[in-house]
Amino acid sequence: MLELRPSCECCNKDLPPAxxxxxxxxxxxxxCADCVEHRLGGTCPNCGGGFVARPIRPASKLANNPPSTNRIFNPAGCEPAKVA
Incomplete structure (x- = not known):
């Protein structure tokens, strides 16, 4: 099951489940889509992979399958990965 992290790792923008x-x-x-497009050029700075839209978990499933509350904020690491 997806972790549904609560924020953008670059700008710390809130990214609720929906x-x-x-x-x-x-x-x-x-x-967030803005950082992916304008800061990262579509490449994950952590693994060098690409991105897809995160699926939206139905609200009726959130009570038994809550999103993560663990915020990861690393603005210094928000440069595209150098993949050889």
């Missing part, structure tokens, strides 16, 4: 602009990589690194 956020339409939440983007994730295959490792669930979470960023």
């Amino acid at each position: 956020a339409a602009d939440a983007m994730i990589c295959s490792f669930e690194c979470t960023f």
